[in-house]
Amino acid sequence: MDDSLLNQIAFTQIPSIGPVTRKLLLEAFESVENIFSAAVADLCAVKGVREKMAREIKAFLPNEKTKEMLQFIQQHRIVPLFITDPGYPQKLKECPDAPTLLFYKGTAHLNAVKIISIVGTRMPTAYGYHIIETLLKALPKEVLIVSGLALGIDTIAHQLALENGLQTIGVLAHGLDEIYPPPNKNLAKAMIPQGGLLTEFHCNTIPEKYNFPKRNRVVAGMADATLVIETALKGGSIITADFASQYHRDVIAVPGRITDQRSRGCNKLIQENRASIYTNPEDLLQQLNWVPAFAPLNETEKKCIAFLKTKELFSQDELLAFTQLSFGELASLIFDLEMKQIIQVLPGNQLTLMPAYYSI
Incomplete structure (x- = not known):
């Protein structure tokens, strides 16, 4: 049985302690084990922790619900993510009331x-x-x-x-x-x-x-x-x-x-x-500064983008007539444009330019 995870689960089950206080306790004591072993006076030194809460922490022990959750995690291959784990969502960790423990599938x-x-x-x-x-x-x-x-x-x-x-x-x-x-x-x-x-x-x-x-x-x-x-x-x-x-x-x-x-x-x-x-x-x-970094374009691709901007949907025959390529060359061009996420190929062999390329 994973004692560390069992203690982490138990820590989140203490009724009077919410995520903000749990985060402050972890910042002060670094681990759940240190929190459970700390003296009442030391726990009370943490902002927001009153004597009644400190004594509840000291008295709390893993119970049947704690063990049930651990068993559920193990049986169903759930990934537990404690707030100090590297895999915990770091953007969420920045929030003052971030959950102490997450369960992920x-x-x-x-x-x-x-x-x-x-x-x-x-x-x-x-x-x-x-x-x-x-x-x-x-x-x-x-x-x-x-x-x-x-x-x-x-x-x-x-x-x-x-x-x-x-x-x-x-x-x-x-x-x-x-x-x-x-x-x-x-x-x-x-x-x-x-x-x-x-x-x-x-x-x-x-x-x-x-x-x-x-x-x-x-x-x-x-x-x-x-x-x-x-x-x-x-x-x-x-x-x-x-x-x-x-x-x-x-x-x-x-x-x-x-x-x-x-x-x-x-x-x-x-x-x-x-x-x-x-x-x-x-x-x-x-x-959001999420504008894609465009792959280098050759002259044929640049001309195709300019052509595809003129309306929403094109058939492959229209692109064939515009480029004057052979069928094999056109198939290769369409494949390259799709791989670079410049175009999207729709049912019926219709082509549409991806929205980001309307701005270039």
Whole structure:
């Protein structure tokens, strides 16, 4: 039995100690073992620790729930990430109320250089779907998409990330022994080999109402930016945006019609300067300094880009007529352009220029 992990799990189960105090204790004593062995007086020297709390720490021992969680981790190959572990999400670690211990099932690198959280209403419109669809087609493949696995915008973000070859993480408001909402069980399963599932909650933790704001702070804290798409004036998306602001992360909102209830929250975020306005993928990439480093282009490729800018879709026959290449040479050119992520080949052998190349 892993005594170190058992102690870490037990440390998160002490009822009166929250993530802020746990972080201060770890900064003072460096390890859970040192905290459990410290004198009451030394524990009380830490900001926010009262004598009653210190005595509760001293009296607390691993119990059946602690051992149950350890067994669950081992049986289901869950990756535990203590806040001092190198694999713990470093952007999240910067937040004062970062979870002390995370449980992870997946393959994505949680310390990806580029991470964006996408949140919004559970009742999206075709407009919201279109915004996510065009954005995720334009994002560089190394961008990690984070959301909360809720119905609506979250689900769309996860699904379209998978379809566009992007890794995506679902942050849960419950333990990894279940998936909520139930309709997203298959989606969650599909995300594990191309992203993953992350939670701070132990097994047998049900998705109670007060767990969702805790989940939302992780969604905000993990990312460089939070994009809000369609939300009312109140709700989880606004809470996530507020957390992102508190953590000094970019908040970006998609504007909508002033008569649309599902856009009132986004419009108000923009109106109050709590969020910058989203207009298109290129501007977002510029704002976050995520503009791709373009591969060197030869003269034929430059001419093709200029030609492909003139309308949205082209057939291969149109490109053949423009370039005057042989069929073999054209096939090689299309392959090279696709590998450099300059074009996207669509069903029916239609071609479209990737959004980032409209600006060059």
